[in-house]
Amino acid sequence: MGLMRKNPKSSPKKKSLTLKHLFDLDSPRNDARNDISPKKKFSSDSMDEEIFSLISHCSFIYSFTDPKESPTQQDLKRLKLIQLHSVLRSSKRPFQTEILSPLFAMLSANLFRPLPPSSSTLPDDVEELAATPTASWPHLQFAYDILLQLLVKTEQKVLRDHINHSFILNLLSLFRSEDPRERESLKNIYHQIYSKFTLYRSFMRKAMNDVFLNFIFETDQIKHSGIGDLLEIWGSIINGFTVPLKEEHKNFLMRILIPLHKPKGMMAYHRQLAYCVCQLVQKEPQLCGVVVRGILRYWPVTNCQKEVLLIGELEDVVENIDSDYYRMVALPLCTQITKCFNSWNSQVAERALYVWNKEKFVKMASEAVEDVFPILVEGMEKNLKNHWSKSVKQLTENVKEMLQEMDPNLYLKCLSELEFQECAAYHKEMRRKQMWERLEMAATRNQLHCIMC
Numbered sequence: 001m002g003l004m005r006k007n008p009k010s011s012p013k014k015k016s017l018t019l020k021h022l023f024d025l026d027s028p029r030n031d032a033r034n035d036i037s038p039k040k041k042f043s044s045d046s047m048d049e050e051i052f053s054l055i056s057h058c059s060f061i062y063s064f065t066d067p068k069e070s071p072t073q074q075d076l077k078r079l080k081l082i083q084l085h086s087v088l089r090s091s092k093r094p095f096q097t098e099i100l101s102p103l104f105a106m107l108s109a110n111l112f113r114p115l116p117p118s119s120s121t122l123p124d125d126v127e128e129l130a131a132t133p134t135a136s137w138p139h140l141q142f143a144y145d146i147l148l149q150l151l152v153k154t155e156q157k158v159l160r161d162h163i164n165h166s167f168i169l170n171l172l173s174l175f176r177s178e179d180p181r182e183r184e185s186l187k188n189i190y191h192q193i194y195s196k197f198t199l200y201r202s203f204m205r206k207a208m209n210d211v212f213l214n215f216i217f218e219t220d221q222i223k224h225s226g227i228g229d230l231l232e233i234w235g236s237i238i239n240g241f242t243v244p245l246k247e248e249h250k251n252f253l254m255r256i257l258i259p260l261h262k263p264k265g266m267m268a269y270h271r272q273l274a275y276c277v278c279q280l281v282q283k284e285p286q287l288c289g290v291v292v293r294g295i296l297r298y299w300p301v302t303n304c305q306k307e308v309l310l311i312g313e314l315e316d317v318v319e320n321i322d323s324d325y326y327r328m329v330a331l332p333l334c335t336q337i338t339k340c341f342n343s344w345n346s347q348v349a350e351r352a353l354y355v356w357n358k359e360k361f362v363k364m365a366s367e368a369v370e371d372v373f374p375i376l377v378e379g380m381e382k383n384l385k386n387h388w389s390k391s392v393k394q395l396t397e398n399v400k401e402m403l404q405e406m407d408p409n410l411y412l413k414c415l416s417e418l419e420f421q422e423c424a425a426y427h428k429e430m431r432r433k434q435m436w437e438r439l440e441m442a443a444t445r446n447q448l449h450c451i452m453c
Contacts, residue, residue, distance in 0.1 A: 047087070051099055054084040058143075059106045061113075064135035074138070081142035088149050095154055097161070103150070104162040110143040112170045115177055118223045132178035144185035151192045163193060165203060172207055175226025183229045190233055208234065209256055216259045227260075228269035231276055238279045245284050253280050253287060258294035267305060274313045278320050285321045292317065292329045296336055304345045311340060311351050318361050330368035331375075338379035341396065346389040353395040356402060369407055376403060377414040 057080045062069050088095075095103075134140060150159070171193075174186055194204055208230050215224050241249055257277055260266065266273070281288050295314060300306040314333060321329075340352035355361050365372050380403070383396040404411045 047091070048099065051084065051087060052102065054080050054087065055102050055106045058084060059109055061109060062136065062139065078138050078142070081139060081146070085142050085146050085149065088146060088153075091153075094158070095150070097158070100150075100154070100158070100162055103146075107143055107147050108167075108170070110139060111147070111174065115174070118176060118178070118225070131180050134177060134179040134182055137179060137181060140182060141185070144182075144189065148185075148189055148192065151189065151196060156196050160197070163197065163200075165200075168193065168200065168204060169207060172211060175211070175229060176224060178225045183226055186226075187229050187233060191236065194233070194237070205237070205252075209252065212256045212260060216256075216263060223265060223268075225268075228272045231260075231269055231272035235272060235275050235279065238276055238283075241280075241283060243283050245280070249280070250284075250287065253277070254290060254294070258291065259298070261295055261298040261310070264303075267309060270309045270313070274309075274316060277313065278316050281317055282320045285325050288317055288321045288325050289328045292332055296332060299336065304343075304348050307340060307343070307345075307348045308351045311337070311348075311355065315355050315358060315361065318364055319358070323363065323367065326364040326367040330364050331371045334365055334368075334372040335375055338375050341392070342379050342382055342387075344388070346392055349383075349387070349389065349392045350395060353392070353399055356399045362402070362406075366406060369410060373403070373407070373410050373414050374417065377411060378418055381415070381418060 058077060060077065062074050062077065064074070171186060171190060175183060177183055177186075190204070194201055211224075211230060212227070215227060238249075257273065257280070260269075260273055277291055281291055292314065295310055299310065314336075318329070318333070337352050337355060341349045343349045343352070365376070380396055380400045384393060384400070387393055387396070
């Protein structure tokens with residue numbers, strides 16, 4: 001009875017910070033319990049100590065290729081990264097510089113690493129662009145999640161000391177990774193930085209353009225897996241452009257997007273490239289002439305798959321322009337489409353003939369009917385006489401009937417002119433053969449005369 005009981009407050013027992021407890025921090029019941037029992041809250045000092053301890057443990061880098069590395073230690077680091085992500089996510093107070101500096105140093109050590117060299121040659125087919133998983137992805141995944149969490153929760157002025165031009169360039173260099181999971185994370189982070197740091201936007205656009213220019217003119221025979229992802233970022237940027245477009249944006253179309261049709265591996269990123277081009281044409285339709293001439297300048301000679309993609313892109317360009325600009329592009333477009341449906345490759349020929357199912361394409365041709373009909377009629381008749389594919393001939397017959405209905409008199413006129421030209425060409429060829437025959441006979445007589453002498 002006389003014994004004094006010890007006051008529990010006089011000897012506080014430090015509570016261990018387990019992974020389960022950290023996940024419980026996010027639950028609403030826990031928040032309510034914290035409000036009711038403030039004695040159970042962690043002090044800011046103990047939280048900071050825990051964060052520093054986790055950062056220190058996560059700063060050790062594992063290559064996942066060295067057989068001497070312990071799988072147990074690798075798994076432990078992964079759990080520490082998960083734990084750190086949970087602590088940062090559940091924290092209600094802003095992050096201070098004392099925490100951000102070592103945290104960004106740890107993230108830089110984990111993320112900014114030398115990538116394995118890309119294959120020396122580009123594939124001819126998109127399907128050959130097989131994904132190569134990154135061995136260290138179990139760690140990289142949570143490092144990217146932590147970085148994204150910091151971008152979302154921290155004010156821009158606090159992050160400015162840690163996210164600078166050098167940091168952005170290091171992020172861009174990682175887009176060469178052949179792991180699509182890593183590129184997806186990079187894309188989200190680059191988007192977040194672009195939207196949060198308005199003062200960096202001009203630099204970030206220029207940095208991406210430098211990657212494109214280096215790929216086009218310096219290393220176009222070396223695979224760059226991130227071109228499509230960078231173009232996807234550009235697509236969202238273009239959506240925010242105001243009309244009329246600035247000169248910088250027009251130069252981007254002429255100096256970057258159009259030359260990107262040139263590299264051999266264009267099929268790997270053509271979907272994103274065509275989207276960017278069509279968005280710019282939709283915002284400023286008078287650029288359609290520049291786009292059509294630019295695409296035709298880089299038209300492939302022997303790559304049939306690339307031809308099929310470019311035909312579809314030209315079709316989309318026509319769909320996105322006003323009728324006022326039809327005459328500007330009708331002649332070069334119809335000339336190229338005619339060459340394509342005369343192709344001996346049936347896929348190219350059929351794809352070129354299918355464009356006539358588009359109402360806007362037919363309307364464009366009708367706007368410059370006197371200019372395009374002679375070329376079209378010649379191509380149709382050539383297909384019907386000489387093409388080896390029955391399906392191509394059938395499609396050609398269908399398009400011919402449509403053109404005849406569009407302007408029957410002009411079609412007959414073009415057909416008669418074509419027959420006259422063929423007749424003239426035949427007589428010219430006959431005269432040429434006769435002339436060569438006379439020359440051969442004269443040479444033979446001279447040879448005999450020399451022998452007899």
